[in-house]
Amino acid sequence: MKASDxxxxxxQKLFEAFGTQDWWPGDGPFEVLVGAVLTQNTNWGNxxxxxxxxxxxxxLSPEALHKTETQELARLIRPAxxxxxxxxxxxxxxxxxxxRYNGELEKMRxxxxxxxxxxxxxxxxxxxxxxxxxxxxxxxxxxxxVDAYTYRVLLRHLLIPEDSTYExxxxxFEDNLPKDVQLYxxxxxxxVKVGKEYCKPRNPRCKECPLGEVLGVPSLEx
DNA sequence: TGCCAGGCCGGGT
DNA sequence: ACCCGGCATGGC
Numbered sequence: 001m002k003a004s005d006x007x008x009x010x011x012q013k014l015f016e017a018f019g020t021q022d023w024w025p026g027d028g029p030f031e032v033l034v035g036a037v038l039t040q041n042t043n044w045g046n047x048x049x050x051x052x053x054x055x056x057x058x059x060l061s062p063e064a065l066h067k068t069e070t071q072e073l074a075r076l077i078r079p080a081x082x083x084x085x086x087x088x089x090x091x092x093x094x095x096x097x098x099x100r101y102n103g104e105l106e107k108m109r110x111x112x113x114x115x116x117x118x119x120x121x122x123x124x125x126x127x128x129x130x131x132x133x134x135x136x137x138x139x140x141x142x143x144x145x146v147d148a149y150t151y152r153v154l155l156r157h158l159l160i161p162e163d164s165t166y167e168x169x170x171x172x173f174e175d176n177l178p179k180d181v182q183l184y185x186x187x188x189x190x191x192v193k194v195g196k197e198y199c200k201p202r203n204p205r206c207k208e209c210p211l212g213e214v215l216g217v218p219s220l221e222x
Numbered sequence: 223t224g225c226c227a228g229g230c231c232g233g234g235t
Numbered sequence: 236a237c238c239c240g241g242c243a244t245g246g247c
Contacts, residue, residue, distance in 0.1 A: 023228090040229040046245060047228090081227090081244040089230085127230050147228060192228055200226095 004176040006159065010211060011183070014190035017210035021189035024137045029105055031060055032138040036130050037089050038080040049079035062103045065094045089125025096123045109139045117143065128166050136188070142181050144173040145188040149195025156199060157211065 001009075024032045031051060038047040053076045054060050059068055074087035094103075100119060101107040108116065113135065120131035128146070135143035146169045154160045160169060177183060198209040 036228090039227085041227060042229085042243090043227040043245070045227090046243095049245090079244060082229090082242045083244080085230085085242055125230065129229065133228075145228085149228080188228090196228090 002176075003159070003172070007173065007176050010157075011187050011190070013210050014194055015186070018190055018193050020186060021193060023185065023189040029109065029138040030062065033093070033105070033134050034060065034065075034090065036133040036138065037086060037093060037125070038077060040082070040086070040089075040130060042081050046079050046081060050077040053077065053079070062094060062097055062105060065090065066098060066103060085125070089123075092124045093120075093126060105138075111139075113141045113143060116141070128170075132170070136181065136184055140181050142174075142179040142184055144170050144177075144184050146170050146173075147188075147192065149199065150188070150191050153191055153195055153199050153211070 024035065027035070034054065035047055035051060038050050051060070054065075057076055059065055059073075059076065065073070070087045070091050073090060074083045077083050077086055077090075080086060096119070097103055097105070097108060101111075111119075116139070117131055117135060120126050120134060121128070126134075132143045132145040135141045136145055146166050150169060151160075151164070154169065154172075155162060155164075160172060164172075173184075173187075177187075194209065194211065198206055199211075200206075
């Protein structure tokens with residue numbers, strides 16, 4: 001089967017099983033951007049508390065964050081963990097937003113995809129996944145997001161070699177799917193969902209995975 | 223109770 | 236070019 005057909009088959013199976021995931025609904029692009037940093041290696045529930053603190057303090061705008069001391073910022077985002085380093089990373093990102101786009105999110109959102117991605121990656125604390133999350137979920141640009149779940153699901157179905165890099169996996173999706181923002185959005189969220197529920201190391205429910213029969217490679221474990 | 227969560231950086235080999 | 240420790244809270 002062609003890779004493009006296989007990917008769409010996987011998408012259909014996941015969507016059947018879990019439905020729409022509604023990631024980052026209605027929060028507005030700036031909250032999405034902040035959340036993308038806060039959720040680095042961190043449970044989303046904790047991130048929501050931190051976002052709530054910021055919102056309550058009136059800090060959920062580029063101008064407000066720009067004026068906030070790093071230490072004060074760290075105090076507010078404490079529930080998200082790694083608060084000292086994340087406070088610096090957020091400041092780096094906001095500083096960059098002001099340097100390059102005059103602090104105007106709309107200006108950033110209308111930037112060319114590749115240029116914007118390189119710009120984001122030049123910020124200390126913004127790596128590939130965070131950059132791609134911002135591009136896709138905050139800017140509505142077709143940049144596929146890869147994470148540990150994505151890797152595990154593809155590997156378990158023997159779609160990629162074990163030593164694949166981030167960029168290789170990203171390219172695999174983008175070369176074999178229509179450049180559709182909504183599809184990228186939902187697909188990534190669904191991969192996280194199935195990864196959490198089934199496709200984990202030593203997970204006994206692995207055999208019940210809705211993807212089990214897609215490729216005739218059911219229940220690979222490990 | 224220990225392990226994990228929607229990563230990334232910096233220093234050492 | 237890899238490998239690894241550090242960063243930290245809250246839920247199960």
